[in-house]
Amino acid sequence: MKTIFIAGAGRSSTALISHLLENSDRHGLRVIVGDASLELAVNKCNNHPNSIPTLFDVNDAVLRNKLVSQADLVISLLPPDMHHLLVVECLVHGKHFLSASYVSAKVAALEPQAREKGVVVISECGLDPGIDHMSAMEIINRLKSQGANLISFKSYTGGLVAPESNDNPWGYKISWNPRNVILAGQGTASYLWGGKFKHIPYSRIFTDIETLEVDQIGRFDGYANRDSVSYLKIYGLEGISGLLRGTLRQRGYCRAWNVFVTLGLTDDVVRIPSSGSMTYAELVESFIPVHIKGETIAHRVASLCSLPVDGEAMTLVTWTGIFEDTLIGIENATPAQILQKLLESKWILNPEDRDMVVMIHEFIYDLNGESRRLTSSLVVKGEDSVHTAMAKTVGLPLAITALKLMDGSISLPGGLYLPVTKEIYEPVLRDLEKHGVVFQEKVS
Amino acid sequence: MKTIFIAGAGRSSTALISHLLENSDRHGLRVIVGDASLELAVNKCNNHPNSIPTLFDVNDAVLRNKLVSQADLVISLLPPDMHHLLVVECLVHGKHFLSASYVSAKVAALEPQAREKGVVVISECGLDPGIDHMSAMEIINRLKSQGANLISFKSYTGGLVAPESNDNPWGYKISWNPRNVILAGQGTASYLWGGKFKHIPYSRIFTDIETLEVDQIGRFDGYANRDSVSYLKIYGLEGISGLLRGTLRQRGYCRAWNVFVTLGLTDDVVRIPSSGSMTYAELVESFIPVHIKGETIAHRVASLCSLPVDGEAMTLVTWTGIFEDTLIGIENATPAQILQKLLESKWILNPEDRDMVVMIHEFIYDLNGESRRLTSSLVVKGEDSVHTAMAKTVGLPLAITALKLMDGSISLPGGLYLPVTKEIYEPVLRDLEKHGVVFQEKVS
Numbered sequence: 067m068k069t070i071f072i073a074g075a076g077r078s079s080t081a082l083i084s085h086l087l088e089n090s091d092r093h094g095l096r097v098i099v100g101d102a103s104l105e106l107a108v109n110k111c112n113n114h115p116n117s118i119p120t121l122f123d124v125n126d127a128v129l130r131n132k133l134v135s136q137a138d139l140v141i142s143l144l145p146p147d148m149h150h151l152l153v154v155e156c157l158v159h160g161k162h163f164l165s166a167s168y169v170s171a172k173v174a175a176l177e178p179q180a181r182e183k184g185v186v187v188i189s190e191c192g193l194d195p196g197i198d199h200m201s202a203m204e205i206i207n208r209l210k211s212q213g214a215n216l217i218s219f220k221s222y223t224g225g226l227v228a229p230e231s232n233d234n235p236w237g238y239k240i241s242w243n244p245r246n247v248i249l250a251g252q253g254t255a256s257y258l259w260g261g262k263f264k265h266i267p268y269s270r271i272f273t274d275i276e277t278l279e280v281d282q283i284g285r286f287d288g289y290a291n292r293d294s295v296s297y298l299k300i301y302g303l304e305g306i307s308g309l310l311r312g313t314l315r316q317r318g319y320c321r322a323w324n325v326f327v328t329l330g331l332t333d334d335v336v337r338i339p340s341s342g343s344m345t346y347a348e349l350v351e352s353f354i355p356v357h358i359k360g361e362t363i364a365h366r367v368a369s370l371c372s373l374p375v376d377g378e379a380m381t382l383v384t385w386t387g388i389f390e391d392t393l394i395g396i397e398n399a400t401p402a403q404i405l406q407k408l409l410e411s412k413w414i415l416n417p418e419d420r421d422m423v424v425m426i427h428e429f430i431y432d433l434n435g436e437s438r439r440l441t442s443s444l445v446v447k448g449e450d451s452v453h454t455a456m457a458k459t460v461g462l463p464l465a466i467t468a469l470k471l472m473d474g475s476i477s478l479p480g481g482l483y484l485p486v487t488k489e490i491y492e493p494v495l496r497d498l499e500k501h502g503v504v505f506q507e508k509v510s
Numbered sequence: 511m512k513t514i515f516i517a518g519a520g521r522s523s524t525a526l527i528s529h530l531l532e533n534s535d536r537h538g539l540r541v542i543v544g545d546a547s548l549e550l551a552v553n554k555c556n557n558h559p560n561s562i563p564t565l566f567d568v569n570d571a572v573l574r575n576k577l578v579s580q581a582d583l584v585i586s587l588l589p590p591d592m593h594h595l596l597v598v599e600c601l602v603h604g605k606h607f608l609s610a611s612y613v614s615a616k617v618a619a620l621e622p623q624a625r626e627k628g629v630v631v632i633s634e635c636g637l638d639p640g641i642d643h644m645s646a647m648e649i650i651n652r653l654k655s656q657g658a659n660l661i662s663f664k665s666y667t668g669g670l671v672a673p674e675s676n677d678n679p680w681g682y683k684i685s686w687n688p689r690n691v692i693l694a695g696q697g698t699a700s701y702l703w704g705g706k707f708k709h710i711p712y713s714r715i716f717t718d719i720e721t722l723e724v725d726q727i728g729r730f731d732g733y734a735n736r737d738s739v740s741y742l743k744i745y746g747l748e749g750i751s752g753l754l755r756g757t758l759r760q761r762g763y764c765r766a767w768n769v770f771v772t773l774g775l776t777d778d779v780v781r782i783p784s785s786g787s788m789t790y791a792e793l794v795e796s797f798i799p800v801h802i803k804g805e806t807i808a809h810r811v812a813s814l815c816s817l818p819v820d821g822e823a824m825t826l827v828t829w830t831g832i833f834e835d836t837l838i839g840i841e842n843a844t845p846a847q848i849l850q851k852l853l854e855s856k857w858i859l860n861p862e863d864r865d866m867v868v869m870i871h872e873f874i875y876d877l878n879g880e881s882r883r884l885t886s887s888l889v890v891k892g893e894d895s896v897h898t899a900m901a902k903t904v905g906l907p908l909a910i911t912a913l914k915l916m917d918g919s920i921s922l923p924g925g926l927y928l929p930v931t932k933e934i935y936e937p938v939l940r941d942l943e944k945h946g947v948v949f950q951e952k953v954s
Contacts, residue, residue, distance in 0.1 A: 253779055253780065254774055254780035254845075262792075264797075264800065265774055265782075265797050266774070269774075270772075274801075329711070330714070333711060335698065336697065336698035336709065338707070339707060352707050353710075353711070355714070356704070356708065
């Protein structure tokens with residue numbers, strides 16, 4: 067009997083845990099689920115005989131040691147800056163490690179030890195990053211083997227709400243970590259276009275956008291992710307003239323979100339004194355320059371942002387209730403924390419709501435002297451607010467990779483991997499298809 | 511004989527070191543000057559018999575221990591995030607500590623220990639913060655004792671170039687840490703106005719400005735410093751309806767600087783791949799969105815910033831040479847590092863150049879039923895590029911405070927102090943006047 071230890075039983079763990087448990091008898095597996103909330107761990111285990119829910123605090127070194135030493139594989143769904151604590155423990159005990167997060171500098175630094183100790187560490191193995199890497203590499207390698215000359219590659223992913231459950235003008239409900247929704251895009255984004263590196267500062271990331279179309283689903287806003295440039299090497303695309311990875315939102319979302327950015331409401335550093343006894347309207351007012359005049363607060367914000375007060379962007383912003391005299395009710399908070407509290411109360415995924423994951427790849431390439439465009443798109447809808455498309459597309463690649471590592475059908479020398487390696491993405495994509503994660507390709 | 515250890519012999523140490531050495535015989539003092547560059551330490555000591563130049567690395571715990579244990583007082587001119595290392599050492603050995611920097615969280619955390627061990631730690635004791643605190647508190651306490659009811663207080667300081675040495679359109683040359691010039695204003699600024707807290711995000715800090723006038727000197731741009739709100743309590747001004755601390759620049763500087771901010775060139779996080787073999791024009795181009803068209807790079811930047819290409823702001827930006835095909839020549843640099851390199855080569859304080867420190871306080875208050883306005887302004891010009899007004903106004907308050915701590919004329923129980931305490935600012939302001947640091951007051 068083999069043991070998998072899952073650290074973190076939050077929103078995105080549902081599909082991972084249930085898929086592992088469903089397959090636990092057949093694979094001779096036992097699954098330990100650890101979370102800072104024992105209740106959450108118990109809930110997610112759902113009394114399955116092969117499950118062991120447990121209280122887990124990643125900062126408790128004794129607990130970390132004990133749980134990792136009992137496992138054959140550790141899967142971390144903890145916040146990204148905590149993975150390295152578990153990776154270090156895995157190196158001590160010679161256990162494999164899996165996560166859906168971007169490789170942090172601290173995890174990257176452990177690569178030589180992983181190689182030396184024969185420990186397999188796989189990162190970026192969820193949705194985005196994850197399924198996007200796998201499906202992109204499958205196409206890149208196929209096109210290369212056909213003799214194509216790749217010109218550019220764009221890849222966008224969004225965790226959205228399905229049209230049938232969309233009852234708010236943003237077309238957005240929270241299906242994953244809401245904090246990441248608020249802080250999205252901060253920093254400077256870098257990508258490659260026309261053979262040149264391009265950069266976008268945070269103040270322009272939600273206006274320097276493009277429109278993407280997915281058959282039968284519609285058109286979306288796409289904004290650039292922070293770092294596309296490092297994927298040139300990871301994807302083996304050195305010499306290509308365009309590479310961009312980005313995020314999808316419903317059309318209109320980005321320009322409306324930019325109102326929050328322009329106001330300064332996405333800052334997560336400054337503390338608002340007496341925010342507990344302030345209203346949302348007072349908070350917004352505190353970010354409007356003294357010299358800006360206007361009949362209502364919405365008029366003043368519209369004037370600040372050079373937007374029509376009755377236009378789409380301002381309509382979306384007004385809908386959130388941020389101009390209303392409602393008490394904020396959290397003390398000494400950052401604007402980002404306050405905005406998160408407000409939007410969590412507005413962008414609720416109701417029990418019956420279906421979320422929707424959309425991914426689109428666009429390759430431009432020359433083949434046999436002809437210029438071609440290949441698009442590959444994925445649309446996955448959730449069942450309800452617990453069995454979300456987000457949890458499924460993050461959890462399934464992790465679960466499938468975990469099962470294949472345990473039964474030896476994925477076998478790698480020790481080291482740090484992304485699922486751009488054929489040995490990982492081929493078998494995982496094949497199994498994902500069986501679960502309805504199917505891309506639609508179109509060549510023109 | 512008493513010993514003062516000065517850590518850091520950079521640009522702002524000149525006046526501090528020479529003032530202490532000039533007074534060293536009379537006060538029975540010996541001055542150890544430590545710097546990572548022994549040459550710099552030797553230069554600043556200028557063979558004075560009471561001086562000891564030494565190599566010093568604040569990260570060397572053995573050296574730190576040895577030098578602090580030999581001193582009666584430590585003065586740190588190191589970067590702000592290093593002071594706490596020296597304060598900890600001062601607490602171990604029971605030595606006093608002085609700096610011109612803002613109190614960091616790490617230094618603030620040491621206050622209880624300072625109180626317990628009878629160690630006097632004085633921070634914010636240079637120009638701004640420093641002289642501004644002292645002169646403000648002198649006026650605040652005077653007005654209060656007259657029975658005035660304070661309505662608002664604004665205080666602006668700028669390290670500029672004297673009109674007679676001004677030969678560039680920015681009216682700016684580098685008289686202190688150039689890195690701080692590039693990163694100035696980052697974060698969200700907070701101040702109080704009309705009885706309400708106001709906030710300005712970085713993207714608006716250089717456009718949400720006001721004009722300040724100083725008699726016989728001229729008019730300046732003023733932009734808000736990051737945190738004015740915490741000075742409500744420090745200045746004893748709770749209940750006032752306006753409090754703003756800010757920075758002065760020559761008129762036109764701020765709107766021109768905002769072009770760099772809008773482009774994204776002040777970011778100090780993202781690394782520009784192959785910056786070593788790029789030109790400045792190529793760097794700028796990489797920050798211009800693909801969809802922006804224009805005849806020249808200056809036209810495209812003007813269009814991005816909604817500015818006339820032949821207006822003042824664009825003229826200033828063009829003057830820097832940032833649109834030229836000059837090689838950058840530093841590899842894997844951040845935009846902020848690149849901008850710093852360029853401006854250091856343009857904003858040179860030539861040997862004969864005189865810099866100029868300008869400070870202006872404005873108090874609005876009611877006295878005997880009448881509304882009044884008191885302005886107090888300070889203008890200090892440097893002698894040349896070594897004996898700068900900046901070095902003088904940062905160094906003299908430190909030197910004077912140090913001498914008074916050593917001869918016992920400032921005597922305080924252990925603890926963390928700013929020079930808002932009467933026991934510090936009264937004697938120090940009196941001595942500063944003897945050295946030409948004199949405020950001009952006007953009441954209307």
